[in-house]
Amino acid sequence: MQHFLLSATARTLSLKAVFRMTEERAYSTFCELRWPETEGEAVCPRCGCTEAYHISTRRKFKCVACHHQFSVTSGTIFASRKMSFGDLLAAIVIFVNGAKGIAALQLSRDLDCQYKTAFVLTHKLREAMAQEQADRELNGIVEIDGGYFGGYVKPENNKADRKDRRLSFNRSGKRQCVVIMRERGGKSLPFIVRNESDAVPYVRDHVGTLATIHADEGTGWDALHAGWDTHRVNHSVRFMDKGVCTNQAESFFSRLRRMEVGTHHHIAGPYLFAYAGEASWREDNRRVDNGSQAMMVASAAMEAKVSRTWKGYWQRSG
Structure with a gap:
């Protein structure tokens, strides 16, 4: 009997497909993960209002009710991120594809980013994954x-x-x-x-x-x-x-x-x-295909709050 990881069923998302995405498509994916109830339409994290102005030049939103400005990653574990949405999505796919984990040094080479960036990013993903285990x-x-x-x-x-x-x-x-x-x-x-x-x-x-x-x-x-x-x-x-x-x-x-x-x-x-x-x-x-695994991790990251451990980690430790 063929092992699950060797079957085509296990491969539903490739890194090639992610890099072929436009930045706008990757951004839309994160919007859909952040606000699945409204199919990607912005919801104010402060007052919960579902109506917001779209500031397209900065990829931000302004709440109609309380005038709070926010982005798709505001208040999440990816808050204050500097990586593009395409690179973030690629990092998640690389992360879940490693059956024995992925080294931060290897991820930094794959994404052409600093080791410090890859180290904190992978730990943020681990923190988000652990949220479902809490209770x-x-x-x-x-x-x-x-x-x-x-x-x-x-x-x-x-x-x-x-x-x-x-x-x-x-x-x-x-x-x-x-x-x-x-x-x-x-x-x-x-x-x-x-x-x-x-x-x-x-x-x-x-x-x-x-x-x-x-x-x-x-x-x-x-x-x-x-x-x-x-x-x-x-x-x-x-x-x-x-x-x-x-x-x-x-x-x-x-x-x-x-x-x-x-x-x-x-x-x-x-x-x-x-x-x-x-x-x-x-x-x-x-026994879950890698596409579903990637979406599970990305969804967990968008639901997780700003990390007290990893926000500003290198500024404190450097």
Whole structure:
């Protein structure tokens, strides 16, 4: 049977088609994504009035009711953008086409923009993608697992000077645990904790009380038995035991590890949650064609508010 990604069904939007678009057509696409209820006709973000003057020379609108001037990206995560709408749309298509993510350096070369621009843009897209995960509740059979990232300690040159890096006091203190909760046949939700055992409060907030939990033999999951119907599988013996497994959770970590090793090379630190959220979104939508994926990301970006984290990032960090 042919893999979905190899089929023609998976390819519904090409980069070639985006670059053939006129700037006006790309602009109209963003208007339709921002105001789908009015088929792209401007709606004032301040008072909600549906009547506005079109200032065509500046691609801005002026509300008839409150006289507020706004653009299609005002109040969104793309507010104050300098890239053309065609380049923004192309960036989104390139971003979703990367099965293991897309490096900011590669995106900067593809779009002929600064690395700083590509870095902030990709993180804004990740932030927009994560909006739908905020209040998610998982039910049915939920697989839970944790994986550790970051905190690498380089071994000493001489064997006699090397320390056992498996011991906590020989680590750098920067290691973090990504915990994934994945509903079979449904959605997933990642979060970051210091140790796997710290994850139980997050599970309590986002997993329904009638759900059935599958986890491995890690002692951090022992507390789950008190609140849910919990089944465990001992991976040192077998990967599946009478239908109990964490294969879907392992699939998420496989993608995240490939993103780390093959694309981004370093995804730990304060941005680990953003990359984990991206991997979760890609796993949830792995059977969705790339055209629909691009529109999903673009719609999420137009619905997301101005980013407190990424607005003016390089002015603060530079």
